[in-house]
Amino acid sequence: MVIAAYLVILVAAFFFLIVRPQRRQAQVRKQLLSAVRVGDEIITSGGIHAVVVSLSDETVEVSIAPGVEVTLARQAIAARLTPPSADGDDDTPAVEAGDDTADDDDA
Numbered sequence: 113m114v115i116a117a118y119l120v121i122l123v124a125a126f127f128f129l130i131v132r133p134q135r136r137q138a139q140v141r142k143q144l145l146s147a148v149r150v151g152d153e154i155i156t157s158g159g160i161h162a163v164v165v166s167l168s169d170e171t172v173e174v175s176i177a178p179g180v181e182v183t184l185a186r187q188a189i190a191a192r193l194t195p196p197s198a199d200g201d202d203d204t205p206a207v208e209a210g211d212d213t214a215d216d217d218d219a
Contacts, residue, residue: 145186148172152194156184161193 148154152164154174162174165181173183 144192145189148186148189148192149194152192154189154193155191157188157190159190 148164148167150164150167153161154164154172155161156174160176162176162182164172165175166173167186170186171183172186172189173181175181
């Protein structure tokens with residue numbers, strides 16, 4: 113009986129420490145990718161800063177320099193730098209990367 117209680121505690125701890133945070137992180141990532149709009153400034157997973165030119169379901173075309181446009185997989189977007197619009201339409205924060213380094217001022 114004691115072993116069963118320990119097993120239940122172990123499963124509950126696994127759920128609360130591993131599964132729930134991972135689900136929350138996946139939800140935030142999905143919101144980030146769906147919130148990207150044409151004209152937004154983004155950072156790719158490779159660290160390239162770019163401006164979104166066009167969107168499709170699986171890809172995004174970005175401008176990385178004047179006259180230089182690149183097509184990326186939508187999953188390659190790591191962060192969105194463009195602040196939310198003033199009309200209150202967008203409820204996502206200005207920097208969405210799941211990374212705390214955006215707030216560091218000692219760089």
